[in-house]
Amino acid sequence: MRTFLRIMSAECMKIAGFRTWLLILLSPLISLPIGALSDMQEDRVITWQVLLSTMSAVHALLFLPVLSGLFAALICRNEHSDGGWKQLLALPVTRTSVYFAKYALIVALLGAVQLLFLAGVLGVGWYRGTEGGVPWGLLLNSLFGGWFACQPLAALQLAISQGWSSFGAPLALNVCFTIPNILIANSSTYGPYYPWVQPVLAMSPFGEERFGAFNLPLESLMIVVSGSLLLFLGAGLIAFWRKAV
Amino acid sequence: MxxxxxxxxxxxxxxxxxxxxxxxxxxxxxxxxxxxxxxxxxxxxxxxxxxxxxxxxxxxxxxxxxxxxxxxxxxxxxxxxxxxxxxxxxxxxxxxxxxxxxxxxxxxxxxxxxxxxxxxxxxxxxxxxxxxxxxxxxxxxxxxxxxxxxxxxxxxxxxxxxxxxxxxxxxxxxxxxxxxxxxxxxxxxxxxxxxxxxxxxxxxxxxxxxxxxxxxxxxxxxQAAGHLRLALSEPETALMTAVRRGCGGELQEGRLVLPRMSDARVSLLVKELVEEGHAIYRVEEHRQSLEEFFLQVVGGGEL
Amino acid sequence: MMWRALSADWLKIRGKGIWFLAFLGPLGLIAMQGLNFGLRYDYLRGQYREDLWGGLLSEVVPFVPIALYLGGTLICSLIANVEHQTSAWKQLLALPVSRTAVFMAKLLLCLLLLIVSCLLLSAGTVVLGLLLGFGAQPIPLADVLRIGFAAYAAAMPVIALQLWLSLSSRNQTLPVSVGLTLSLVSPFGVYFTEWMPLSWPVLAWSDPRPWLFSGAGLLLGLLVILPGAIHFARKDVD
The missing domain is CATH 3.40.50.300 (P-loop containing nucleotide triphosphate hydrolases)
Known part of the structure; x- marks a missing residue:
């Protein structure tokens, strides 16, 4: 555990910097104008639920899957360029702890994104005078659900990024699989099993206007998510053990 | 041209x-x-x-x-x-x-x-x-x-x-x-x-x-100039003689070290030292290697 | 001079996965629509009964702008990376070739690759339509070509910007992040104002005056190329 924490702090140091902050801030910032300007023409006050679903549309449908891949690529990039892997793995650390440290960092970064997004929703909500008190249960459920549903994707992307020395290639792949989200979210049969669409399914507030894959109980979605998380994390770890440096 | x-x-x-x-x-x-x-x-x-x-x-x-x-x-x-x-x-x-x-x-x-x-x-x-x-x-x-x-x-x-x-x-x-x-x-x-x-x-x-x-x-x-090293019986008094003659010089590890000079001046100085009664054991010319000279130049020494 | 640089670039991008990407984009979009129509064949066929080709195009079109932006971003970054990776800039730019020619060659290469993608998209759409048995109705060839190329012209400002950013810094995090952001935001651009260049590829298809937006895209693209080329010609090469 001590080594794990040490690796974690080293990892934090490596990625700290302007660019990382920019990426964390990006999606919450973009959802601000979307939330602030949507449904303006109708002259009535909007509910928290509508606000959350508008703001989380772009965020969860496109940004969360892409960011999971981007963070994974970013974390591996330093090691791929200039022979970082051989330096890191020649230190007295186990590969397992290195891998988990990298994974934990991605998850932590995604968590930070979600927290900032929450701040964004609250800010826009208060600015627009959204009706009723803050539905904390709904908001936290949605944020936590989205965060958890990103994790299989993060594990998958980390597995791919650690093996592929190119920075752009895993990203391109990830983005290619993210775009069909717009279609697949409509399908209740295939949607829940498609890792890229899971974040938006988990994040959207479950109101009356359910359609397509949004029609699914949260519990069964979470079971699928947990299963794929274990699968991808395990596969990535095995690949990392076998990786020739 | x-x-x-x-x-x-x-x-x-x-x-x-x-x-x-x-x-x-x-x-x-x-x-x-x-x-x-x-x-x-x-x-x-x-x-x-x-x-x-x-x-x-x-x-x-x-x-x-x-x-x-x-x-x-x-x-x-x-x-x-x-x-x-x-x-x-x-x-x-x-x-x-x-x-x-x-x-x-x-x-x-x-x-x-x-x-x-x-x-x-x-x-x-x-x-x-x-x-x-x-x-x-x-x-x-x-x-x-x-x-x-x-x-x-x-x-x-x-x-x-x-x-x-x-x-x-x-x-x-x-x-x-x-x-x-x-x-x-x-x-x-x-x-x-x-x-x-x-x-x-x-x-x-x-x-x-x-x-x-x-x-x-x-x-x-x-340019990589050399210098002259003399091993003799009484280096202190010999140094005084060398300084008096305008040759400069200093003592290093009990030897008299003189800067580079012409052959004629070397022979004159040695002759005078012998006449003063110094026993001269060795006269060595030590040429600075090019590498040392280079280090001196890039290390900030004057040319 | 530029043609020489271009023919050298042509050689350099071999085996870098750049061609693969240029093919993957359109073929992926077509495959996705294949699945979409395959799985919901009866429903969609019923819905578009009147105009089957128009229906197919209207299903493909929403994905074209975002795919173009993303493809452009990645292609620009990969092309730039060929030179960044082993700092080959110092060798290339010490050759007797003007920097403007080098910049224009890279731009042209990127545009050519995207033209190939657009052609593939149009061809793939026709093949998919025929496979789905839409052959009984006449193929609207002009519209089929327009799905790719109208958006292509309108996407020029972003492509030019991405090339400039990618060539500028060795670290590709910033250009790729900017490109991804612009791509992901682009579908929502139409909700704001038509003055936003990001939404032009969409408008170049759906607006009643589509040529206006393709033309504006080409024009603004040229305006972005100019400072990009000047900056590239003047910058110090590390």
Missing amino acids: KDTVIETKNLLKEYRGRAAVKNLNLNITKGEIYGFLGPNGAGKTTTIRMLLGLIKPTSGSIEIFGKELRANRMQILRKVGSLVESPSYYGHLSAWDNLEAIRRILGVPKVRIAEVLEIVSLTGEETRPVKGFSLGMKQRLGIAAALLGSPELLILDEPTNGLDPSGIQEIRSLIKRLPGEQGITVLVSSHLLSEIEQMAGTVGIIREGQMVYQDTIAHLQQ
């Missing part, structure tokens, strides 16, 4: 107010091998980048082949081949394709590729992807690329960096062949004096961005 190939005047390059190169006056004559010498970070690569138009000088002028670089960049670069710092290559392409990519820009005939591969003895390796090459082979490929356009001026930045002794030997003899066979002028930089000493006719030493020495290697070797 010798033909000047490269001439820079008061070259200055500043990065955020810090001068990487200042007041640099480089003077390189046609057909010579010019050794550009200095410790790491002294400004060699910065100067070379400026000579190739890769970076712009903050102030000062550069003339190559008698023409101003900025205004005649294309015309000049057509006659220049270069290898800057670590070799540049496209790792996924074969050696042949790497040269072909450059050839397409230069527009020289295809046979040149085989010729330059032959010159750097990479014939037989040309179909392998370059990322599998050893550092020495990449370095030689870089030199091949520099030679591809049949240049009149070759600029090589640390061409032997990271090579094994036999690789260094090979590249050194290759560089030494060039001026004689094809009349090429070569500017070669290094941080190792021994390297330059064995190749170059003229040497320029740069320290903290400033040229501190520029002359022939032969002159440099002369």
